[in-house]
Amino acid sequence: MRPPSSHRLAATLLLAGALVAGSGCGTAKSSPPGSIPADPAPSDSGLGGDGPPAATPAESRTMISVHVFDAAGELVGPISMPQVERSDQQWRELLSEEQFRVLRSSGTERPFCGALLDNKKAGVYTCAGCGLPLFASNAKFESGTGWPSFFQPIAPGNVAERTDRSHGMVRTEVNCARCDGHLGHAFDDGPRPTGLRFCLNSESLAFTDAEHLADLADPAASASPRDAKQAADAPGETRTAVFAGGCFWCVEAVFEELEGVVEAVSGYSGGDAATADYEAVCSGDTGHAEAVRIEYEPAKITFEDLLRVHLATHDPTTLNRQGADVGPQYRSAVFYADEDERARAERVLAEAAESGAFRGPIVTTLEPLGAFYPAEPYHQNYVCLNPNQGYVRSVAWPKIKKVREKFAEKLKQESPLER
Numbered sequence: 001m002r003p004p005s006s007h008r009l010a011a012t013l014l015l016a017g018a019l020v021a022g023s024g025c026g027t028a029k030s031s032p033p034g035s036i037p038a039d040p041a042p043s044d045s046g047l048g049g050d051g052p053p054a055a056t057p058a059e060s061r062t063m064i065s066v067h068v069f070d071a072a073g074e075l076v077g078p079i080s081m082p083q084v085e086r087s088d089q090q091w092r093e094l095l096s097e098e099q100f101r102v103l104r105s106s107g108t109e110r111p112f113c114g115a116l117l118d119n120k121k122a123g124v125y126t127c128a129g130c131g132l133p134l135f136a137s138n139a140k141f142e143s144g145t146g147w148p149s150f151f152q153p154i155a156p157g158n159v160a161e162r163t164d165r166s167h168g169m170v171r172t173e174v175n176c177a178r179c180d181g182h183l184g185h186a187f188d189d190g191p192r193p194t195g196l197r198f199c200l201n202s203e204s205l206a207f208t209d210a211e212h213l214a215d216l217a218d219p220a221a222s223a224s225p226r227d228a229k230q231a232a233d234a235p236g237e238t239r240t241a242v243f244a245g246g247c248f249w250c251v252e253a254v255f256e257e258l259e260g261v262v263e264a265v266s267g268y269s270g271g272d273a274a275t276a277d278y279e280a281v282c283s284g285d286t287g288h289a290e291a292v293r294i295e296y297e298p299a300k301i302t303f304e305d306l307l308r309v310h311l312a313t314h315d316p317t318t319l320n321r322q323g324a325d326v327g328p329q330y331r332s333a334v335f336y337a338d339e340d341e342r343a344r345a346e347r348v349l350a351e352a353a354e355s356g357a358f359r360g361p362i363v364t365t366l367e368p369l370g371a372f373y374p375a376e377p378y379h380q381n382y383v384c385l386n387p388n389q390g391y392v393r394s395v396a397w398p399k400i401k402k403v404r405e406k407f408a409e410k411l412k413q414e415s416p417l418e419r
Helices: 009-014 087-092 096-102 211-217 249-254 305-314 338-357 391-407
Strands: 063-069 075-082 121-127 133-136 161-166 170-175 182-187 198-201 205-209 237-245 263-270 287-298 331-335 365-368 373-374
Touching: 063 211, 063 338, 075 161, 075 198, 075 338, 087 096, 121 211, 133 161, 133 373, 161 338, 182 373, 205 211, 237 249, 249 263, 249 305, 249 391, 287 305, 287 373, 305 338, 305 391, 331 338, 331 373, 338 365
Parallel strands: 331 365
Antiparallel strands: 063 075, 121 133, 121 205, 161 170, 170 182, 182 198, 237 287, 237 331, 263 287, 263 373
């Protein structure tokens, strides 16, 4: 999902226009002593100060990468932090009975009765379990389903998805990325620009008015080793990602058509400079993989979405092989630049493993990015320059067509492969 276009979220929300507050048929509940407030009143912050204590030591918990608010009320990140883990008893002490049923037992509230269904105030919806920012009011819309609905999360990574096969159906369950609390489900019948509908339970959410976003300040925003005071990725800012998964001609071409991708460069990663040439890498003895460095704008496309496209366009379950291309140089790999990127890749790989989309276990490796060596000039833009070459027609173009079909909403208006 793409984040809101402005990363000074308070200003964005206040410019949304004069909105009239409404009320649902649910009633606000007082929170048990020591709990995170779940009252949807706009003056309630949902989470402030130092936040709730964690039950499990941070060093033994899974790390996640999320966006949070700082003391100035700005959304910052991504910031690496541990997941929140508690026992059922601890959650019962923090949540109301109904909140526990929904958040911790994947329950569903009755339609048209949620306290936040008709809330039209400008602000932010946070997790009622751990206070993580989840959705902004400028992404909320009337779906007519009886549950609060949004077309995108507040930031990539703050919401987790997994396949739900309960009740004889296959659906996409939506959870809080920090505490794994059940929020609702996502469907592909929403409005533009995403075409998605995140259908949520009011009981899973707390609401904070746009004028009080500083009350959501997370301690991690000032303690992060990354410069957390830096606002979330601004338009025009670029980063790089390095992936491997078979012949780099194909991998490069797969990303060329995605909106937000500035450039894709074929090359080698995993070995040293002395063996970073095509002839040596083809021996399979250099440690290098044929890799692609993708320069992209995080404000337009996220690292997570790039990796999802990568997983969908090669076979991450075959070790050191992609089709007829065999050897460690064709391995499936993510070369991560730092621990934050590694944590984000781990989450996407776990999501893919749980999705049931692959017939075998995912063998994609996570390897530290020592260096990336661009390949010889004749390898660059190979598909674009050689569209009718036999290998390109039989291997690369089917991958490109898959991207066009499965990720149509992420494509550039004009394809650089067909100019």
